[in-house]
Amino acid sequence: MKTICFAGAVVVAFNFCGQAQDLDGKFKDLQKVGEGFAAATALGSGSESLRAVADEYRDFSNNFSSLQSYVQNGNYDQAILTLKRWMARTKNEQIRKALDEILKALQKEQETRQTALAAKVDKALSEAAKAIATARTTDEVAKVQIGLEELRDFDLNNGERSTRRLMDQINRAIQFISNWQMMLLDEESGNYRSALQTLNNLRRNPSSYRLLDSKALAAKADFLFEKSLASGSSEEGTSTIAKLIAKEMAALKSPADAAAVADRLEALRQATSGQDNQAIYQVKNQLDRLAEMDDDFRSGAYARVISAQAIRSSRNPYTPQIEGLADQLRIRAVAAANNLPDLGTPNEKEGFSTFIRRRALEAFEKKDWPRLYTLLSVYSSVSGGGCAKTEDIKQGIRAFLAAQQLEQAGQFRAAVARYTDCIAEVGKMVPREEAAAALAKIRTEHPEAFEVK
DSSP states (O other), X not given: OEEEEETTEXXXXXXXOOSOOOHHHHHHXXXXXXXXXXXXXXXXXXXXXXXXXXXXXXXXXHHHHHHHHHHHTTOHHHHHHHHHHHHHHOOOHHHHHHHHHHHHHHHHHHHHHXXXXXXXXXXXXXXXXXXXXXXXXXXHHHHHXXXXXXXXXXXXXXXXXXXXXXXXXXXHHHHHHHHHHHHHHHHHTTOHXXXXXXXXXXXHOTTSOOSSOHHHHHXXXXXXXXXXXXXXXXXXXXXXXXXXXXXXXXXXXXGGGHHHHHXXXXXXXXXXXXXHHHXXXXXXXHHXXXXXXXXXXXXXXXXXXXXXXXXXXXXXXXXXXXXHHHHXXXXXXXXXXXTOOOOOOOOTXXXXXXXXXXXXXXXXXXXXXXXXXXXXXHHHHHTTSOOHHHHHHHHXXXXXXXXXXXXXXXXXXXXXXXXXXXXXXXXXXXXXXXXXXXXXXXXXXXXXXXXXX
């Protein structure tokens, strides 16, 4: 290598071997190119040519160190990207030639490594499948899972796009093994129905990598089904998680307890997976909604509480308990928003809408028209808009109440019109008799109210 000056220009010439070399050899040649630039840069920056050499050397230094780091860490994707960007920027043909040869060698090395990794993953999955097929305990299954996790973490965890497919394959196999382990755990404890449910979910899950074929899975399902039939209903609710959920739900006495119970269930959920995790989530999700309703009630947002949908997104053994507390909040919100004391509590298995309808009928029997109108308005809101008949009844009651106020104010002609409107509405709970009696009284005491002008 030598440096030759021509008329103020600096030309850096290098001897570069065009024969095939390994990747390390090509890096050494590239490093020599950098040393030549370093020597040229040391001459100073008095001329434009020298400044250009210095700029090239700075670019060289930055890219070379990054390139070495990526290759040493096995991140060939980033190394190749760095090479391509560097080749696009450099103005030196010798550098471009060196980079091109390294790029070809790196791509070949990446292809070789990818082929070897794919073969290693295939072998690991094949061995895992054989081990799972013969495993009888959760400990045996756990060893298989640990082996695949080590392969993933040490051989595939290099951040390369080319290995993501292999890592995804391993992750899905690990998911399969994790669910299989849960199934065996239920089977070991005699909870065959839960084990069968886990297995059926596993068979329907397209995201898991099936280490066992359909025939093997079907045979296992038949075995668990027979065991479940033989055990009868004795296993119902006997799982550890079911007992823990029941213990927490026993502390739910009022809507105010919902948030604390939900927090404890969430802590329990974090330590579980599969069906246990899903069972806890379903209950916790309903408790969260109940806690939100309680927050709304405490803040005076009664309309949101009253109109809140039934908490039945995913029914579970605790849905009636949670929904019952939600109905308590709705009833309290109706009472608070409308100044209606003594609404009472629903009968057993009586829904909120049915309860409001029953209270409306009681108000009609007592001829408590303001209370009846309010309850029918609530009923229309919570029953999806009610029906045309309910609206007719409300209009009749509204006309009657307005007529009473007009009569008390001495507006007899207007009162007659509103009493007449009341009588014209349909529906069993319209106060027609009372309106007719009021009209008869006004006709006797104020006949001029009926005169046509």
